[in-house]
Amino acid sequence: MRLSRAVRRVLPLVAAVLLAGCSSGAGPSAGPGAGSPAAGAPTAAVPAGLVPVTVAVPAGLDSGPFDTPRQALVPPGWSMSVFARVPEARLAAWAPDGSLLVSVPDEGTVVRLVPDGRGTATETPLLDGLSQPHGLTFAGSTLYVAQSDRVDAYPYADGRAGTPAPVVTGLPDANSPDLRGRYGHVLKSVAVGTDGAVYVSVGSTANISYADLVAVPPRASILRVPPGSHRPEPFAVGVRNGTGLAIAPDGSVWTAVNNRDNIQYPFDRPYGEITGSARGEVVEAYVRDHPAEALARLTPGRNLGWPYCNPDPDVQPGVAGTAQVLSDVPFTRDVQTNPDGAALDCAALPRVEQALGGHSAPLGLAFVDGGLPGEFARGALVGVHGSWNAEPPRAPEVSFFPWRDGGLGPQQTLVGGFQEADGSRWGRPVAAVAGPDGAVYVTDDAAGAVYRLAPPGR
Numbered sequence: 001m002r003l004s005r006a007v008r009r010v011l012p013l014v015a016a017v018l019l020a021g022c023s024s025g026a027g028p029s030a031g032p033g034a035g036s037p038a039a040g041a042p043t044a045a046v047p048a049g050l051v052p053v054t055v056a057v058p059a060g061l062d063s064g065p066f067d068t069p070r071q072a073l074v075p076p077g078w079s080m081s082v083f084a085r086v087p088e089a090r091l092a093a094w095a096p097d098g099s100l101l102v103s104v105p106d107e108g109t110v111v112r113l114v115p116d117g118r119g120t121a122t123e124t125p126l127l128d129g130l131s132q133p134h135g136l137t138f139a140g141s142t143l144y145v146a147q148s149d150r151v152d153a154y155p156y157a158d159g160r161a162g163t164p165a166p167v168v169t170g171l172p173d174a175n176s177p178d179l180r181g182r183y184g185h186v187l188k189s190v191a192v193g194t195d196g197a198v199y200v201s202v203g204s205t206a207n208i209s210y211a212d213l214v215a216v217p218p219r220a221s222i223l224r225v226p227p228g229s230h231r232p233e234p235f236a237v238g239v240r241n242g243t244g245l246a247i248a249p250d251g252s253v254w255t256a257v258n259n260r261d262n263i264q265y266p267f268d269r270p271y272g273e274i275t276g277s278a279r280g281e282v283v284e285a286y287v288r289d290h291p292a293e294a295l296a297r298l299t300p301g302r303n304l305g306w307p308y309c310n311p312d313p314d315v316q317p318g319v320a321g322t323a324q325v326l327s328d329v330p331f332t333r334d335v336q337t338n339p340d341g342a343a344l345d346c347a348a349l350p351r352v353e354q355a356l357g358g359h360s361a362p363l364g365l366a367f368v369d370g371g372l373p374g375e376f377a378r379g380a381l382v383g384v385h386g387s388w389n390a391e392p393p394r395a396p397e398v399s400f401f402p403w404r405d406g407g408l409g410p411q412q413t414l415v416g417g418f419q420e421a422d423g424s425r426w427g428r429p430v431a432a433v434a435g436p437d438g439a440v441y442v443t444d445d446a447a448g449a450v451y452r453l454a455p456p457g458r
Contacts, residue, residue, distance in 0.1 A: 047413035056081035065426040073417035077456035084121045087448040093136040105132040135189035146190035148173035189245040196227035203241035236298040240306040244365030256362035257294040266335040267318035292355035308338035309346035326355045361385035364431020378403040381432040395419035396428045
């Protein structure tokens, strides 16, 4: 039975409150430097090198929030326009025929956007009746779609998806008998490696849920389905919610992670206004910036720490107001789940290559390997959804991480301005993908829009 759209939109909000398990939010970075503001920093500062532009809205696409002029922050000379209106738009992938496919989990659909040559698109349905489709990717002419409980491969030709072949089924979701409807991170993402292996993200059931790590297949993990197999194997574990999942130009697998909420202060010392030991206390000023959200290269068996170890970017760990470095980030023990380090040796974990500020909520992850100008020619695009539980909120944005020496450099803001000075928002990016025309296309589930972000002359 399909629930009504209104009911389906309420249920995730209820789950989020009950589980306290959906990290969100990232303030604009200060440009290519590795530093990050301390807690309580302003949220409306213009990222270095960006300028405000009015978002162009074609006739017929000007319903709210575009019934009033909106400004975005973009690199000089770039423009931004509304390409299409797709309510609850999530992840996206370009098809071989030059159309843009967008998943709409709330409706169980995948829609096809065909550019009309005028900066907008014609929308047609591609797939419907699915179970919360989310991740989309192509390998040649084969479309892979990640639903809540499975991944399927569709032959794609002439703007149509053919009969699907199952890649993996029986993935955990809210309908799994052992979970009894309790699942906080049901949406899944998919990527296909250079060897044909299929990778799928399986999020945790809650903020802290130890059973996820011993489930079969494990949750809070990135699973790998070898070529020709239908049996998923754990590839990386301790990944609370690796919604961002993509293959880099060198064939490596990367994930962007939504980490845990309401982390307890882990050090036996004062913090902020607490004069005695704050150890074990949930201190709002500490929670706002901790833990960092990992952007990590995955290797077989890599452990990203959850729920026992947290990426900690503080230059002076546990000191209020200290600077943060979001590159090569070490781990700190979680005092609630791993107080003596017996559950997992956090110091032995490989450091996180890059990270975003606490509660940034990175969602879509895609790589660019040529096609964009200058410094944006090669790197990673990340849709940053913005925080739901931080005060002041971290702002939504599209982040760019340059590809350097076989890895990623520090975060830069490619487009911002979705959040006003008072913390209110008119949009929340989910994913950003480079198009065949040399522009970047950004999905926004809050505004119900897809944007075209165009470099000069495009």
